[in-house]
Amino acid sequence: MKKIVFYTNQFFGQIGGEDKAYTEPQFHEGAVGNAKAFDGKLDDAEIIATFICGDNYYVENMDAVKNFIKGQLKDIEFDFFIAGPAFNAGRFGIACGDVCKFIKEEYNVQAITGLYEENPAVEMYKKDIYILRVGKSAAGMRKAVDIMAEFTNKLQRGEKLGSPTEEQYYASGKRINVFKEKNGAERAVEMLLKRLNNEKYETELEISVYEKVEPAPPLKDLKSAKIALCTSGGIVPLGNPDHIPAATAKIYGMYDISQKDRLSEGEFESVHAGYDPVYANKDPNRVAPLDLLRKLSDEEVIGEVYPYLITTTGNSTSVADATRMGKEIAEKLSEDGVDGVILTST
Amino acid sequence: MHICTVTPISKTVGAARIYPAQAIPYPTGNPDLTIEKEDKRKRDIVLNALNLLLQ
Numbered sequence: 001m002k003k004i005v006f007y008t009n010q011f012f013g014q015i016g017g018e019d020k021a022y023t024e025p026q027f028h029e030g031a032v033g034n035a036k037a038f039d040g041k042l043d044d045a046e047i048i049a050t051f052i053c054g055d056n057y058y059v060e061n062m063d064a065v066k067n068f069i070k071g072q073l074k075d076i077e078f079d080f081f082i083a084g085p086a087f088n089a090g091r092f093g094i095a096c097g098d099v100c101k102f103i104k105e106e107y108n109v110q111a112i113t114g115l116y117e118e119n120p121a122v123e124m125y126k127k128d129i130y131i132l133r134v135g136k137s138a139a140g141m142r143k144a145v146d147i148m149a150e151f152t153n154k155l156q157r158g159e160k161l162g163s164p165t166e167e168q169y170y171a172s173g174k175r176i177n178v179f180k181e182k183n184g185a186e187r188a189v190e191m192l193l194k195r196l197n198n199e200k201y202e203t204e205l206e207i208s209v210y211e212k213v214e215p216a217p218p219l220k221d222l223k224s225a226k227i228a229l230c231t232s233g234g235i236v237p238l239g240n241p242d243h244i245p246a247a248t249a250k251i252y253g254m255y256d257i258s259q260k261d262r263l264s265e266g267e268f269e270s271v272h273a274g275y276d277p278v279y280a281n282k283d284p285n286r287v288a289p290l291d292l293l294r295k296l297s298d299e300e301v302i303g304e305v306y307p308y309l310i311t312t313t314g315n316s317t318s319v320a321d322a323t324r325m326g327k328e329i330a331e332k333l334s335e336d337g338v339d340g341v342i343l344t345s346t
Numbered sequence: 347m348h349i350c351t352v353t354p355i356s357k358t359v360g361a362a363r364i365y366p367a368q369a370i371p372y373p374t375g376n377p378d379l380t381i382e383k384e385d386k387r388k389r390d391i392v393l394n395a396l397n398l399l400l401q
Contacts, residue, residue, distance in 0.1 A: 021370070056370045059352050090355055091370070120355040215362030219399045227396070233373065275371040285388070286375025292388050302396065319359070340399040342392065344373045345350035 002045035002156055005073070006035040007083035007099050009092045012138075013052030018276040021091075023054030025065050027072040037141060038082070041149035045156060048078065051099075055091035056275070058098075065095075066102050078109065080152060085114030085134045085144040086121070088316045090274075097125030104129055110155050114144045117170075118319050126170040130155075133168045136316070165202070225339040228306035230329065232314030233280065233287035233346040234272030235263060246273035247315040252325050254332075258307035262291035274315035275346045287344055306338050314345055347395045349373050365395040 010020040013033035031039065031047035038047060051069055058065050081103040083096035093115050100111035114134035115122050122131055132151055134144035147168055154161065164171040180187065187204070194201040219225050236244055242253040257263070263284035270277035270287065285291040288309060296302045310329055314322070333341065348356050351367045367373030374388045 060369060091352060094352060094354070120358045123358045124354055213360040213362060218401050222396055222400065225399070277371070279372045279375065279377045282377070283375060286372035286377070289374040289388055289392050292374070292385070292392050296392070296396075301393070322359075340396070341347060342395060343348050344367065345348065345356070346370050346373060 002079040003048045003077065004038075004042065004045050004080045004082060004152070005076070005078045005103075006031060006038075006047045006050045007081070007096065008033050008035060008050065008052055009058075009086075009089075009095065010052060010054040011092075013050070015052060015054075018274065019278070021054045021056040021276060023052070024057055025051060025053040025068045027051055027068075034141065034145075035082075037145045038149055041145065043153045043156070045080065045152070047082075049076065053095065055089070055095060058095035059091045062098055066099070069099065069102070070106065073107070078107075080109055080156065081107075081111035082148060082152065083111065083113040085132070085141070085148060086119065087114075087134060087138060087140065087144070088116040088119050088136045090120055090316075093119040093121030094124065097121040097129065097131070100129040101125055112148060112151060112155075114148050115170075122170050127172050130172075131170045133170065219339055222302050222340075223300060224303045226304050226306055226337055227293060227302050228308070228310065228333050228338045228341045229257075229288055229290055229293060230310040230341055230343040231288045231345070232272075232312055232317075233275075233344055234270045234277075234313035234315070235268055235280065235284045235288045235309070235311055236271055238267055238269050240269075240271050244271055244311065244313055246271050246313060247317075248321075249313045249315070249317050250321045250325075252310055252312035252329065254308040254310050256307060257290055257305075257309045260290065261294050263288055263309075272313045272315055272346060274313070280346075287346060289342070289344070293342070303339075306333070306336065347399055349391060349395050363395075363398045363401075365391065365398060367391065 010023045015023055028050045032050040035047050035050045083100050086092040086096045096113035100113050103111040112130045114132040116136045132147050161167050191201045244253050268284040270280040280287045293305045297305050347363045348361045349365050349367045350356050351370045353364050353366055356364045368376050374391050376384050376387050
């Protein structure tokens, strides 16, 4: 019987939601939380231990969490490691990628996770570990568990893996030798002909597309600069008049702050469902620091503050929607003569 | 100028100017500090961020 160690977060480990996101790492014997979903799906293997850690705690204390895991695993022998799946969750995705990379390097065992294609952790960790392609949200849990369990079984049996597309993992960029009937030139010409005929073809070498954003030229000085305040932390006027969604937003709001010295409790609130809003509701300037920008303007450190706060919730927002909103906002700000932007993210 | 806690995400999507925030639920604050110290911390973060606009 092979032994598997599991990692999950406070939510899937059934400790709690965002209010428990600072939960310190915990060690449990056996399968706990969503690790149980793997019961009966793993051939000749069992989950012997589960680590649970709050998402905020992990990404803000990565080394401390790994030290804790190392300490707990000191006298434990295991053959395999599974983390997540984390779907499109940013912090949880990074935790899964980071812990798997660590386990693989430290213990020389395979460590896998499952992420949605837009999860930023895919780009960060796909070269180091196997990351399975899973759905966007926990609604896809059952399917994700099936994919991950089958992949685990395959690796445990020592079977040869097919291409990343066949096995549903993100290509890690490694090249391996394979034998084909036709040589490369013939295959390339065939692909080209298919492409010219608008037929479907499958590339043998995916070219990575990296986001490249040309940096705006530096400002000459701050003293004459008009600075806009934007946030993806979901700070809106109390009652959320534009109904900005708590997650997967496709819209943003613009709110007149020209007459305000600060964003006051009870006047503004956070509608972001991806972090515990207690501290932001108590003092919204902790997310959108209008109070300080006003002071800096009074002190003539900056020229002026743009009269609108621009807000959305950057919580599982698709890259396509985020890019579109960013372009629209940038165009508007540029039309209004804004020189620089402070964009805060939670 | 992006002020955020999980800076690798910001890098992945191509941001050019990034300054690390205090924490996820309060990027420019810290409820564990006194009001005076919290204001000072906020000023450090935002001023350092603003200064990166000059580079």
